Amino acid sequence: MSLELSIEGIPGIIVNEHQEALYHWNHLGLRDTSLVHIDAHDDLGAPAPKPSGEINKDYVSRLNQGNFLCPAAHRRIFNELYWINPFSIRTVGYVGVRDFSGKKENIIL
Numbered sequence: 465m466s467l468e469l470s471i472e473g474i475p476g477i478i479v480n481e482h483q484e485a486l487y488h489w490n491h492l493g494l495r496d497t498s499l500v501h502i503d504a505h506d507d508l509g510a511p512a513p514k515p516s517g518e519i520n521k522d523y524v525s526r527l528n529q530g531n532f533l534c535p536a537a538h539r540r541i542f543n544e545l546y547w548i549n550p551f552s553i554r555t556v557g558y559v560g561v562r563d564f565s566g567k568k569e570n571i572i573l
Contacts, residue, residue, distance in 0.1 A: 466480070483524055490536075494542070495541065497542045499541075502550060505529075507529060510528065512527055519535065
């Protein structure tokens with residue numbers, strides 16, 4: 465279940481399950497964006513099933529909150545990921561930056 469909204473002309477979507485966002489990102493035609501992901505987990509850990517075609521609701525239903533970012537990166541919905549762990553014990557937060565062209569750097573706030 466999701467709720468589409470617009471704030472000052474900027475489209476937004478509220479989803480119940482993390483992986484539902486992938487369907488909406490694809491539907492909006494997002495490509496090569498920067499994603500700011502605020503979560504205790506990077507959601508890149510578990511293997512994701514390969515889509516046989518278009519990213520649709522059936523495909524998204526086979527994903528989970530731990531693997532939905534992998535297909536988004538492979539489809540180039542985003543090419544940079546800024547991961548903010550709000551529960552990091554280091555300082556205010558930990559930001560993992562992944563540039564999917566192969567470069568990776570980590571920044572401690």
